Amino acid sequence: MKFYGRERELQLMEHLYARAPSFLVVTGRRRVGKTELIREFCRGKPALYFYVDANKSIEALMEEFWRLTAEALDLPAYIRADTPEALLEFLFSYDQPLIVVFDEFQRFLKIHPSFISQMQRFWDTKRQNAYLFIIVSGSSVGMIREIFLEGNAPLFRRADNILTLRPFGPRECLTILDDLGVRDPAEQLDLYLLFGGTIYYYTFLEKYECTDLDSALDRLILNDLAPLRREMSDVVIEEFGREHATYYEILAAIAMGKRTQKEIADVVRLPPTSLPPYLHDLVDLLGVVDYRVPVTERGKRSKMGRYVFADNFFRFYAHYIYRNMSLYESGRFDLLKDRILREWRGFSGLAFEEMLRILLARDLEKGYEEIGPWWNRRGDEIDLLALGPEGNLAVEIKNRDLSLSEAHGILATLEEKIPLVKALVRPTTTGIAARTIEGKAALRAEGFYVADLEDLGIER
Numbered sequence: 154m155k156f157y158g159r160e161r162e163l164q165l166m167e168h169l170y171a172r173a174p175s176f177l178v179v180t181g182r183r184r185v186g187k188t189e190l191i192r193e194f195c196r197g198k199p200a201l202y203f204y205v206d207a208n209k210s211i212e213a214l215m216e217e218f219w220r221l222t223a224e225a226l227d228l229p230a231y232i233r234a235d236t237p238e239a240l241l242e243f244l245f246s247y248d249q250p251l252i253v254v255f256d257e258f259q260r261f262l263k264i265h266p267s268f269i270s271q272m273q274r275f276w277d278t279k280r281q282n283a284y285l286f287i288i289v290s291g292s293s294v295g296m297i298r299e300i301f302l303e304g305n306a307p308l309f310r311r312a313d314n315i316l317t318l319r320p321f322g323p324r325e326c327l328t329i330l331d332d333l334g335v336r337d338p339a340e341q342l343d344l345y346l347l348f349g350g351t352i353y354y355y356t357f358l359e360k361y362e363c364t365d366l367d368s369a370l371d372r373l374i375l376n377d378l379a380p381l382r383r384e385m386s387d388v389v390i391e392e393f394g395r396e397h398a399t400y401y402e403i404l405a406a407i408a409m410g411k412r413t414q415k416e417i418a419d420v421v422r423l424p425p426t427s428l429p430p431y432l433h434d435l436v437d438l439l440g441v442v443d444y445r446v447p448v449t450e451r452g453k454r455s456k457m458g459r460y461v462f463a464d465n466f467f468r469f470y471a472h473y474i475y476r477n478m479s480l481y482e483s484g485r486f487d488l489l490k491d492r493i494l495r496e497w498r499g500f501s502g503l504a505f506e507e508m509l510r511i512l513l514a515r516d517l518e519k520g521y522e523e524i525g526p527w528w529n530r531r532g533d534e535i536d537l538l539a540l541g542p543e544g545n546l547a548v549e550i551k552n553r554d555l556s557l558s559e560a561h562g563i564l565a566t567l568e569e570k571i572p573l574v575k576a577l578v579r580p581t582t583t584g585i586a587a588r589t590i591e592g593k594a595a596l597r598a599e600g601f602y603v604a605d606l607e608d609l610g611i612e613r
Contacts, residue, residue: 154359156193157329157352159186162316166194166288169313173250174280176311179290180297181318182440182463183388184353187290190318191254200252201225207257207391211265215240237268245279251286258289259296269300269307276311295437320350322515323508324610333359338612340365345508346501349465357381370493374474375486385470392439399423401475403431407442408471412459432460441467448525448538449576457528465504472500498552505552509586510537512609513548521546533573537586545581546602547571557592560585564601
């Protein structure tokens with residue numbers, strides 16, 4: 154699959170490369186495209202790529218890194234630099250422009266922490282005469298923060314820039330799907346709701362020639378040789394080893410709709426006080442879960458937090474594959490597929506709601522200071538609440554086609570929720586967003602905010 158987007162990121166990388174020595178950190182959750190971005194940038198340039206494998210000792214890694222270095226730079230056999238200090242000494246004394254990439258750099262914290270402090274020492278004392286552009290990447294946002302951003306971090310303020318890659322947006326993904334031969338707008342939408350903005354999964358759509366939800370389920374997930382049949386389990390086992398079962402249970406609980414620490418603890422049969430380290434790992438280390446508070450609580454010490462999936466496919470896998478593993482492993486894919494397709498519109502509603510929140514937030518961001526969902530302890534919710542200096546906007550989001558009378562009913566219910574939001578001190582406009590909405594002009598004439606997929610640039 155061709156490389157998409159990331160123009161601003163590539164421009165920044167070119168800028169730093171032209172002004173070496175430079176030090177760049179690239180972070181973002183798994184499968185978001187960090188490695189592909191780095192490879193695209195390195196294309197046609199002198200570069201060394203080192204993958205920090207957590208299953209190898211520091212001695213094995215250094216032997217591997219030096220072998221790659223010697224081959225790439227065509228070095229004579231008598232030159233040896235297969236210890237951390239010797240490798241860094243060689244790289245910092247190399248007298249030609251060179252990009253050096255350490256992928257999953259944060260793993261040195263577990264494998265050999267002194268490598269990071271040695272990197273700091275060489276950068277502080279040797280960089281003036283170096284020609285290096287060092288790029289370190291990591292999928293653990295929390296551990297990257299520990300190395301580069303905290304005040305006592307070993308490489309605090311050493312990086313010229315920290316580039317956090319975000320998932321692709323809905324419009325970008327639908328364009329990519331069109332390029333991949335998925336022509337039906339409804340199928341494009343279903344595939345986005347399945348995979349979200351994680352570009353890694355789209356490479357499989359191209360490779361296995363999937364053009365709709367049906368073929369994606371059959372070829373990528375629901376067969377004995379499917380490339381994504383163990384996606385969640387492989388990632389969780391690789392990251393958490395022997396404790397993976399607890400992480401599975403937590404992900405399954407969130408997929409069941411359990412959102413608070415207590416609700417999750419009740420399902421996984423653990424004390425609530427023992428959950429924070431696991432939840433922290435899923436949020437900051439793996440990046441497949443988000444911790445959210447109501448939009449009116451941001452910046453405060455709120456007890457209203459919820460855990461929700463940040464990754465569409467992990468939510469799908471936890472809900473349909475992990476919770477039905479006996480059916481899955483016995484090869485009853487037909488039953489599982491029937492269940493998925495029968496429940497799809499209801500199940501994908503949360504992903505649809507999040508998609509529209511992203512699209513609406515981008516369209517509204519210039520007029521409002523805070524945009525996000527709101528809820529209270531009683532269970533009242535507003536899908537999107539935008540807070541601004543001139544006034545507020547509350548929007549209900551529906552994953553269906555609405556008639557004019559349905560829209561009026563939803564808006565009337567929304568009006569009843571507004572007084573429940575104690576933080577609202579300015580006038581609040583109410584609105585609705587859905588797949589399609591009948592009578593949009595009439596609703597707008599009545600003063601409501603109205604947006605459907607067509608208004609948000611999504612083809613039906």
